Amino acid sequence: MDCLTAIHARRSIRDFTPEPVSETQLEILLRAAMAAPSAGNAQPWEFVVVREADTRQRVAEIHPYAKMAPKAPLGVLVCGDISREKYPGFWPQDCAAAVQNLLLAATAQGLGTVWTGIYPVEERVAMFRTLFNLPERLVPFSFIPVGYPKEDKPQVDRFDESRIHFERM
Amino acid sequence: MDCLTAIHARRSIRDFTPEPVSETQLEILLRAAMAAPSAGNAQPWEFVVVREADTRQRVAEIHPYAKMAPKAPLGVLVCGDISREKYPGFWPQDCAAAVQNLLLAATAQGLGTVWTGIYPVEERVAMFRTLFNLPERLVPFSFIPVGYPKEDKPQVDRFDESRIHFERM
Numbered sequence: 001m002d003c004l005t006a007i008h009a010r011r012s013i014r015d016f017t018p019e020p021v022s023e024t025q026l027e028i029l030l031r032a033a034m035a036a037p038s039a040g041n042a043q044p045w046e047f048v049v050v051r052e053a054d055t056r057q058r059v060a061e062i063h064p065y066a067k068m069a070p071k072a073p074l075g076v077l078v079c080g081d082i083s084r085e086k087y088p089g090f091w092p093q094d095c096a097a098a099v100q101n102l103l104l105a106a107t108a109q110g111l112g113t114v115w116t117g118i119y120p121v122e123e124r125v126a127m128f129r130t131l132f133n134l135p136e137r138l139v140p141f142s143f144i145p146v147g148y149p150k151e152d153k154p155q156v157d158r159f160d161e162s163r164i165h166f167e168r169m
Numbered sequence: 170m171d172c173l174t175a176i177h178a179r180r181s182i183r184d185f186t187p188e189p190v191s192e193t194q195l196e197i198l199l200r201a202a203m204a205a206p207s208a209g210n211a212q213p214w215e216f217v218v219v220r221e222a223d224t225r226q227r228v229a230e231i232h233p234y235a236k237m238a239p240k241a242p243l244g245v246l247v248c249g250d251i252s253r254e255k256y257p258g259f260w261p262q263d264c265a266a267a268v269q270n271l272l273l274a275a276t277a278q279g280l281g282t283v284w285t286g287i288y289p290v291e292e293r294v295a296m297f298r299t300l301f302n303l304p305e306r307l308v309p310f311s312f313i314p315v316g317y318p319k320e321d322k323p324q325v326d327r328f329d330e331s332r333i334h335f336e337r338m
Contacts, residue, residue: 003277006172048334089289096265108172120258158203163215
């Protein structure tokens with residue numbers, strides 16, 4: 001799929017068919033995520049792939065905006081690895097760029113995703129840390145349910161010329 | 170350009186030809202940026218388009234990693250608008266997703282970019298705030314030089330299987 005088409009077609013998908021996401025598709029998603037830029041090329045990220053139904057159910061229980069997690073056959077927990085940072089404080093931006101690449105790569109394959117935020121909400125960080133047995137160096141950043149869309153969401157136009165300024169404010 | 174091709178072809182470009190970036194191309198970049206997802210769909214971003222040579226020179230002086238800014242015919246200052254946040258603390262992630270979309274849309278058009286980080290380095294934030302006369306609600310997030318590449322950087326493979334875990338740590 002064309003790059004601009006994927007950028008503009010991507011929507012938050014919250015209902016999924018039971019059709020599984022293959023290992024090949026999963027690798028395409030994770031390769032795209034890891035191709036993101038990062039401060040000092042630190043690549044401060046790790047990923048936990050979740051297919052077990054019990055875990056997806058638990059995610060829905062501990063995250064107020066991840067009620068759809070049990071419906072998606074796959075979930076990806078994106079974590080920041082603060083031990084890899086070269087320029088302190090940039091890891092959330094780096095992980096966000098990786099997530100955006102993952103969402104676009106999914107869209108390009110006909111898959112639906114929704115970015116459910118964890119960090120910087122302290123209570124959510126603590127609960128995901130416990131559920132996934134994360135070591136101190138890993139901070140749970142976001143949880144991305146992935147599957148074939150069971151809802152058809154049209155493209156939206158978020159372009160707003162009033163957000164653009166020239167030379168200075 | 171294919172979505173996955175753009176994701177994997179994107180590199181940080183730090184040398185540029187003098188060839189200008191057209192208004193049409195600029196709009197494609199900003200449309201892509203504004204198509205990014207954001208927490209609560211808050212779209213907490215604004216953009217300052219910089220073409221003036223004096224300003225690009227000043228950017229190079231106040232940012233230690235933006236020495237290439239004078240060579241790029243165009244720069245985009247991406248700002249977070251904290252007054253628009255619905256879920257406090259998520260704006261840097263939202264802006265990072267917008268930046269990543271902008272970088273990919275540039276790659277897809279044959280343009281080169283480099284993501285130079287501003288936030289959360291306090292001194293940089295203060296200097297960009299002054300240079301661009303930003304109101305309190307806007308936080309300078311990153312500065313993106315844009316132009317036609319004068320260097321040819323091959324694709325790199327950042328895929329690292331050791332960053333992938335299954336079910337839990």
